[in-house]
Amino acid sequence: MDSPQPSQACPACQAPADAAAAFCSRCGKPLAPAGSPRAKWHQSVGFILVMIFFVLGPLALPLIVKNPRLSPRMRWVLVGITLLYTVVVIDAGRRMVSSMTAAFNSTLGL
Numbered sequence: 842m843d844s845p846q847p848s849q850a851c852p853a854c855q856a857p858a859d860a861a862a863a864f865c866s867r868c869g870k871p872l873a874p875a876g877s878p879r880a881k882w883h884q885s886v887g888f889i890l891v892m893i894f895f896v897l898g899p900l901a902l903p904l905i906v907k908n909p910r911l912s913p914r915m916r917w918v919l920v921g922i923t924l925l926y927t928v929v930v931i932d933a934g935r936r937m938v939s940s941m942t943a944a945f946n947s948t949l950g951l
């Protein structure tokens with residue numbers, strides 16, 4: 842019972858492949874990490890945080906909610922961070938506009 846057990850098959854040519862292999866030994870195509878806990882780049886917490894703070898803001902919420910790698914507690918933490926950050930950014934923008942309006946009005950002597 843010590844024959845090597847291939848735990849994945851090449852999606853292109855169906856050749857059995859070693860679980861640790863990243864590419865097919867027969868055709869050279871990349872192997873899908875079928876059912877493995879191997880991290881996908883778009884599911885890492887670091888990537889999600891970058892998307893929240895620098896790119897998407899609250900639009901990053903689907904990345905959190907649909908992420909199978911996050912525990913329910915981690916999802917709630919990230920959703921909370923996203924909503925808090927959104928409120929802070931909106932408030933900062935509102936204050937910036939009102940201070941610019943005040944400066945503009947005082948320049949005009951209003």
Ligand SMILES: [Zn+2]
Binds near residue numbers: 865
């Ligand atoms: Zn192949």
